[in-house]
Amino acid sequence: MIGNIVKKEFKELFTLSTLIPIVVIAIVFASVGQMIGNIGETMEEKPVIGIVDMDGGDFSDIAMAVLTERAELIYDGNDAEEGLEEVRKENGVALLVIPENFSQDIYANHPGEIEIYWIMKGAGMMDSISSGTVEGLIQAVNQGISTKLIQEDSSFDPALVLVPTTRVETTFFKGKEVEGLSASQLGNMLSSQSIAIPIVVMMLIIMAGASVISSMGMEKENKTLETLLTLPVRRSHIVIGKIVGSALVGMIMAGIYMIGFSRYMSSFQISDVNLADFGLALGMQDYLLIGISLFTALLAGLSLCIVLGTFAKNYRSAQALVFPITALAMISMFITMFKDFDTIPAVLRILVFAIPFSHPMMAMRALMMDNYSLVIGGIAYTAVFTVIMIAVAVRIFNSDRLLTGSVQKRVGLGKLVWGFRR
Amino acid sequence: MKAVEVRELVKDYGNFRAINGISFEVNEGEIFGLIGPNGAGKTTALRVVATLLQITSGSVTVFGYELPKEAGEVRKIISYLPEEAGAYKNLTGKEYLNFIAKFFGEGEKSQNIVQRGLEIANLGERINDKVDTYSKGMTRRLLVGRALMVNPRLAILDEPTSGLDVLNAQEVRKIINSSVEAGTAVLLSSHNMLEVELLCHRIALINDGKIVASGTTAELKKEYDAGNIEEAFVKAIK
Numbered sequence: 206m207i208g209n210i211v212k213k214e215f216k217e218l219f220t221l222s223t224l225i226p227i228v229v230i231a232i233v234f235a236s237v238g239q240m241i242g243n244i245g246e247t248m249e250e251k252p253v254i255g256i257v258d259m260d261g262g263d264f265s266d267i268a269m270a271v272l273t274e275r276a277e278l279i280y281d282g283n284d285a286e287e288g289l290e291e292v293r294k295e296n297g298v299a300l301l302v303i304p305e306n307f308s309q310d311i312y313a314n315h316p317g318e319i320e321i322y323w324i325m326k327g328a329g330m331m332d333s334i335s336s337g338t339v340e341g342l343i344q345a346v347n348q349g350i351s352t353k354l355i356q357e358d359s360s361f362d363p364a365l366v367l368v369p370t371t372r373v374e375t376t377f378f379k380g381k382e383v384e385g386l387s388a389s390q391l392g393n394m395l396s397s398q399s400i401a402i403p404i405v406v407m408m409l410i411i412m413a414g415a416s417v418i419s420s421m422g423m424e425k426e427n428k429t430l431e432t433l434l435t436l437p438v439r440r441s442h443i444v445i446g447k448i449v450g451s452a453l454v455g456m457i458m459a460g461i462y463m464i465g466f467s468r469y470m471s472s473f474q475i476s477d478v479n480l481a482d483f484g485l486a487l488g489m490q491d492y493l494l495i496g497i498s499l500f501t502a503l504l505a506g507l508s509l510c511i512v513l514g515t516f517a518k519n520y521r522s523a524q525a526l527v528f529p530i531t532a533l534a535m536i537s538m539f540i541t542m543f544k545d546f547d548t549i550p551a552v553l554r555i556l557v558f559a560i561p562f563s564h565p566m567m568a569m570r571a572l573m574m575d576n577y578s579l580v581i582g583g584i585a586y587t588a589v590f591t592v593i594m595i596a597v598a599v600r601i602f603n604s605d606r607l608l609t610g611s612v613q614k615r616v617g618l619g620k621l622v623w624g625f626r627r
Numbered sequence: 628m629k630a631v632e633v634r635e636l637v638k639d640y641g642n643f644r645a646i647n648g649i650s651f652e653v654n655e656g657e658i659f660g661l662i663g664p665n666g667a668g669k670t671t672a673l674r675v676v677a678t679l680l681q682i683t684s685g686s687v688t689v690f691g692y693e694l695p696k697e698a699g700e701v702r703k704i705i706s707y708l709p710e711e712a713g714a715y716k717n718l719t720g721k722e723y724l725n726f727i728a729k730f731f732g733e734g735e736k737s738q739n740i741v742q743r744g745l746e747i748a749n750l751g752e753r754i755n756d757k758v759d760t761y762s763k764g765m766t767r768r769l770l771v772g773r774a775l776m777v778n779p780r781l782a783i784l785d786e787p788t789s790g791l792d793v794l795n796a797q798e799v800r801k802i803i804n805s806s807v808e809a810g811t812a813v814l815l816s817s818h819n820m821l822e823v824e825l826l827c828h829r830i831a832l833i834n835d836g837k838i839v840a841s842g843t844t845a846e847l848k849k850e851y852d853a854g855n856i857e858e859a860f861v862k863a864i865k
Contacts, residue, residue: 427713432773435677435707436730437699605680609640 230532253297255280255288262308323388325378327545328395336388379574403538403566413455414510414530421514422523440602491572498565501587505561508594537563561587630812636685647836658813660827668836669816677707706779710786716759748772764795784815820857
């Protein structure tokens with residue numbers, strides 16, 4: 206008896222239409238993972254750096270020995286400018302400059318100063334792995350110097366023994382020169398400032414998208430669609446009305462969600478960062494662009510949802526159709542969180558750009574770096590995407606497809622065929 | 628002017644021909660019925676006239692407006708009641724009538740339309756309850772009210788009494804008749820042969836996508852020497 210019910214349930218739920226989206230999304234996720242790369246492998250790789258040793262003393266020798274062993278040196282000379290150029294050319298992570306009197310300062314009980322020039326490639330979480338490895342190298346250098354200090358003389362200041370070097374850091378990122386921050390610090394700052402937007406966008410798209418797709422499913426299930434389509438109203442107005450209505454519902458729902466989420470996130474916030482101190486503050490026009498990017502992405506997402514919604518047979522099948530939208534929003538969110546647009550492989554870059562929800566997720570970080578072309582290009586693309594999707598939706602609304610889709614074939618046409626056979 | 632003129636209408640669903648070259652006319656102030664069994668092509672024909680489906684070949688005009696070219700104009704003067712139609716479940720009956728009325732007029736005009744809908748539906752206080760709580764008969768009366776409250780020049784009614792009990796069915800037929808007296812032309816479909824005799828001025832018998840006979844019920848009964856329309860239909864398709 207139970208077996209019979211299980212068999213029926215399985216047959217009812219495990220259909221091609223429920224299976225295909227899962228398989229497609231699984232393939233997409235696997236491909237994305239493959240393309241992003243492996244964190245473990247990246248961490249094991251030797252960081253590519255350049256060194257300028259202008260000291261030539263005991264402690265710089267220790268530093269050189271550690272760095273030569275644990276990093277891939279692409280420059281080992283005396284010209285900082287030349288070294289920086291070489292590091293940039295060879296796609297390196299940083300140039301370390303050990304200035305004159307480095308060893309002398311340490312012997313004089315003063316921390317030795319190391320100048321670090323970071324070449325930052327991206328602001329994603331995974332982009333800072335290489336710079337994190339270099340941070341590890343500096344620790345190893347400190348450890349080496351500390352060991353020598355302990356072995357040689359016990360009269361050194363204990364604070365110096367524990368931390369024998371200080372750093373003067375400058376980070377170069379997308380044409381900007383940020384003084385006083387390492388690549389990791391800058392990356393963390395950019396991430397913490399822009400992390401909320403991908404989550405807001407994802408929730409907004411999922412909530413509003415589910416509303417519009419469900420609305421189409423309910424219209425079919427409640428058999429109200431036929432009446433709606435015979436009323437004296439343009440089909441484009443029906444499509445736009447559904448999109449705007451769903452956008453409002455989605456915004457309210459996402460807003461409620463975000464109230465709770467922002468409280469949750471605030472518990473992790475350590476201190477307020479003044480972006481203006483580093484020349485990264487956003488102006489009014491930047492916020493306006495973020496708003497426009499968010500709005501066009503929402504419209505693009507909903508217009509895509511309404512096209513998907515035309516495939517809904519009823520409310521239940523509409524729920525399954527929300528899945529591709531959820532997956533696309535999540536793919537966008539994860540990629541833009543973990544990697545910078547500029548540091549992902551070309552294929553993935555095309556995928557990220559093609560998903561309209563990605564653009565507001567990337568907008569804030571891009572604007573901090575004055576990358577207006579990416580943001581404005583994204584807005585233009587999502588606007589064109591929206592217009593095309595609305596045109597496709599209106600075309601479907603004007604065709605027989607909405608009524609003679611699979612559900613109608615099963616009920617209407619099936620009935621016709623059945624009657625014909627009788 | 629003819630309310631509806633259908634000439635050699637063909638409608639294909641992929642490789643399946645649902646309607647195979649049918650022609651008929653509906654006059655102003657007339658109730659015209661498309662009569663046939665399930666799957667004969669009645670709903671498809673009604674959906675074409677209601678601007679919901681594209682025409683494969685042939686022509687359809689509604690009060691002189693040609694389909695599909697002037698579908699927008701046609702939608703202004705028709706009202707379509709699909710078989711097993713529903714209403715928005717989270718709205719009350721009155722809110723639903725209001726929603727529909729606003730497509731046909733603003734302000735006082737819209738209010739007058741709603742008032743007519745309330746009178747036709749005749750649901751009393753229950754009109755203020757959510758549609759979700761209505762019985763099938765109540766929902767159908769609300770939908771008939773919705774379809775006829777706008778005083779359409781042509782009402783297209785697909786199985787208007789489908790699933791209703793005798794009393795509710797009789798009530799709906801009265802509503803349709805009074806609407807016709809007010810000047811509305813009606814194109815309806817039914818497989819209820821008794822209802823057709825009670826309601827329609829003229830009918831067309833449709834089977835396998837083709838019209839096999841048409842005329843008044845009296846003419847058809849005479850032509851096929853039948854005691855009722857059901858018998859005439861059986862003889863016509865043989």
